[in-house]
Amino acid sequence: MSPRARRSYDQYCSAARTLDAVGDRWTLLIVRELLAGPRRYTDLHADLPGVSTDVLASRLKDMERDGLTTRRRLPPPGAAYVYELTARGRALLPVLEALGAWGAGELGERRPTDAVRAHWFALPLLRALRAAGAGEGLVEVRSDEGDFHLYADTTGEGPGEGPVYGDGPAPAEPDARLVLDAVTCAALGRGEIALRDAVRDGRVRVTGDGAPAKALREG
Structure with a gap:
């Protein structure tokens, strides 16, 4: 399947140009x-429930054409192709965080038809950690929805060229470990409670000896 011809708003405006590249359905979720x-x-x-195989393949081709992603083959024994963000694609992190903050109040209660993945709470928790002044470090999160880990930062730009978050337990001893239930996780995602308040009220249990853990416990 060849990439589609680019659709454009044909407006000399940076916002319009941005939407030319990332305004299609699914692109920002990819x-x-x-x-x-x-x-x-x-x-x-698997982690984009609702997208068809044809649409996903088309969006990935568009994103590669627009310089947002690259595709490479893993060496044996993997020998599979993987997609990854370019520096230009990674620069969309603050955009996604701003969209998430703007839309937090739109979440409401989870609907019966809503899919959920534990790692979808990673970006809201990154914002919550930053707002709490937790500093930088590897943070493991254990919730009813599942475990994931994230790399807390103070700038909102992410940890250089590495991943911003990941599924499952932390790949090394975390600087902080947060344990919380699904209700608290959702409340943090909706912006209904600050992370420091949730820690103080016992809704989030914090362990670990790193700077993020100490900052949250001392708050």
Whole structure:
């Protein structure tokens, strides 16, 4: 399948040009998934419930054409193709965080038809950690929805060229470990409670000896 001809608003405006590149349905959610690092097509499809295989393939081709992603083959024994963000694609992290903050109040209660993945709470928790002044470090999150880890930062620009977050337990001893239930996780995602308040009220249990853990416990 060849990439589609680019559709354009044909407006000399940076916002319009941005929407030319990322305004299609699913594009920014693909970016959200690839902020976890290189991913196979099958993994992307599994974590984007509702997208058809044709649409996903088309969006990935468009994103590669527009310089947002690249595709490479893993060495043996993997020998699978993975997609990953370019520096230009990674620069959309603050855009996604701003969209998430703007839309937090739109979440409401989870609907019966709503899919959920634990790592979808990573970006809201990154914002919450930053607002709490937790500093930088590797943070593991254990919730009813599942475990994931993230790399807290103070700038909102992410940890250089590495992943912003990932599924499952932290790949090394975390600087902080947060344990919380699904209700608290959702409340943090909706912006209904600050992370420091949730820690103080016992809704989030914090362990670890790193700077983020100490900052949250001392708050």
